[in-house]
Amino acid sequence: HPFKDFFNQFGDQFGQRGGDDDDRQQRRPRRVMASGSGFVISGDGYIVTNNHVVENATKVTVIFEDGDERQATIVGTDERTDLAVVKIEGAEDLPYVKLSDADVRVGDWVVAVGNPFGLGGTVTAGIVSARGRDIAGSAYGDFLQIDAAVNTGNSGGPAFDLNGEVVGVNTAIFSPNGGSVGIAFAIPAEVVKMVTDQLIENGAVTRGFLGVGIQDVSRDIADSVGLNRPRGALVPEPTEGGPAASAGIQSGDIVLEVDGRSIDDALDLSRTIAAKDPGTPVEVTVWRDGSEQTFEVTLATLEEDEVVEAPVEQPDEPVEPDQPEPSSVGITVVPNAGGEGLLIQDIDASSLAAEKGFAVGDTILSVDNKPVATAAEFEDAIQGVKSSGRGTALIKAQRDGQTRFVGLPLNE
Numbered sequence: 001h002p003f004k005d006f007f008n009q010f011g012d013q014f015g016q017r018g019g020d021d022d023d024r025q026q027r028r029p030r031r032v033m034a035s036g037s038g039f040v041i042s043g044d045g046y047i048v049t050n051n052h053v054v055e056n057a058t059k060v061t062v063i064f065e066d067g068d069e070r071q072a073t074i075v076g077t078d079e080r081t082d083l084a085v086v087k088i089e090g091a092e093d094l095p096y097v098k099l100s101d102a103d104v105r106v107g108d109w110v111v112a113v114g115n116p117f118g119l120g121g122t123v124t125a126g127i128v129s130a131r132g133r134d135i136a137g138s139a140y141g142d143f144l145q146i147d148a149a150v151n152t153g154n155s156g157g158p159a160f161d162l163n164g165e166v167v168g169v170n171t172a173i174f175s176p177n178g179g180s181v182g183i184a185f186a187i188p189a190e191v192v193k194m195v196t197d198q199l200i201e202n203g204a205v206t207r208g209f210l211g212v213g214i215q216d217v218s219r220d221i222a223d224s225v226g227l228n229r230p231r232g233a234l235v236p237e238p239t240e241g242g243p244a245a246s247a248g249i250q251s252g253d254i255v256l257e258v259d260g261r262s263i264d265d266a267l268d269l270s271r272t273i274a275a276k277d278p279g280t281p282v283e284v285t286v287w288r289d290g291s292e293q294t295f296e297v298t299l300a301t302l303e304e305d306e307v308v309e310a311p312v313e314q315p316d317e318p319v320e321p322d323q324p325e326p327s328s329v330g331i332t333v334v335p336n337a338g339g340e341g342l343l344i345q346d347i348d349a350s351s352l353a354a355e356k357g358f359a360v361g362d363t364i365l366s367v368d369n370k371p372v373a374t375a376a377e378f379e380d381a382i383q384g385v386k387s388s389g390r391g392t393a394l395i396k397a398q399r400d401g402q403t404r405f406v407g408l409p410l411n412e
Contacts, residue, residue, distance in 0.1 A: 037114035037157030045091030049156030076199035100165035112148040114157030143185040150184035208276035208299035211242020220407025224394035233269040236403035257285035341365040
């Protein structure tokens with residue numbers, strides 16, 4: 001509620017009176033009324049809104065522009081895209097809006113409709129400022145950025161084009177002060193269609209699962225593996241027993257295409273796979289050892305709460321580490337007692353390795369896709385990259401259980 005902070009400053013003056021401190025601590029949690037926006041997409045009462053508008057709601061009330069109030073039930077929610085569908089039971093012939101099939105362009109005019117600050121139906125206008133935005137907290141960022149004024153309470157409301165069709169669902173704002181500064185984000189209509197269709201049919205969303213950890217390909221990484229430019233999604237580790245690993249995809253592969261469609265980056269791969277149904281066979285083209293290879297992978301179902309823990313190998317006997325030996329790239333490494341690879345024991349703060357984010361305690365697993373277990377093997381691999389005429393070494397490293405690849409320039 002817009003006046004929540006105002007009333008909170010008065011404490012018990014506007015709440016329950018009497019009782020001691022223990023009584024107050026044992027009170028039931030206070031119920032909160034939230035407000036947002038939404039829009040009808042069918043005559044029989046299906047309504048689209050944001051997940052965060054109705055999440056954990058015990059009662060949903062829909063208030064129409066003419067003041068008519070209806071009770072609604074939650075059909076399904078999808079936290080990953082922040083979408084939800086609610087339904088007014090027994091509704092017939094409600095006026096509804098259409099989700100656009102048009103390809104939205106930067107510069108197109110949009111009209112945002114919603115309930116800012118609980119004031120009621122409000123219309124603002126602006127343009128599409130950008131497409132394909134990735135904002136924090138989204139697993140599948142593909143947002144339209146608009147400059148129409150959007151504030152708290154606009155969440156779940158529609159953004160219309162000039163044909164009166166919905167091109168997006170207003171879902172978030174960027175604001176240093178809590179109000180509109182002309183940067184708002186809307187979920188594109190094509191994503192809304194895909195998600196709401198599944199929510200209406202199944203009450204939940206199922207997504208394809210490739211079974212790989214992924215990261216973007218930097219310029220350094222592209223140089224180290226011979227790619228002409230940074231593109232695709234690099235696989236630090238495939239999930240053990242997952243679809244990709246079973247099909248032959250390995251750590252260090254770079255996914256360039258899925259079913260012939262080029263993959264720009266890690267987020268693009270996530271969206272592409274998530275848009276496909278579990279059980280779908282897909283052709284995945286990867287870059288490995290300087291050439292393209294294609295694998296057929298049958299997608300599994302993405303389990304939202306699945307957590308995979310890597311096994312920790314315990315040595316039979318303690319391993320005495322070698323004496324630290326500085327390398328030619330400013331990294332001092334020692335064997336990883338009880339594990340694979342090498343531990344970084346020291347690093348030259350002025351080196352390119354430090355600039356690229358390596359730190360003491362990191363584990364180096366391989367150089368140029370060659371496993372390393374001693375300082376000598378590490379240095380030999382570095383020299384091997386130099387001898388091949390390449391100026392960047394691909395380093396596979398691990399920190400806090402997270403594996404990543406880093407392109408390390410070898411020429412200061």
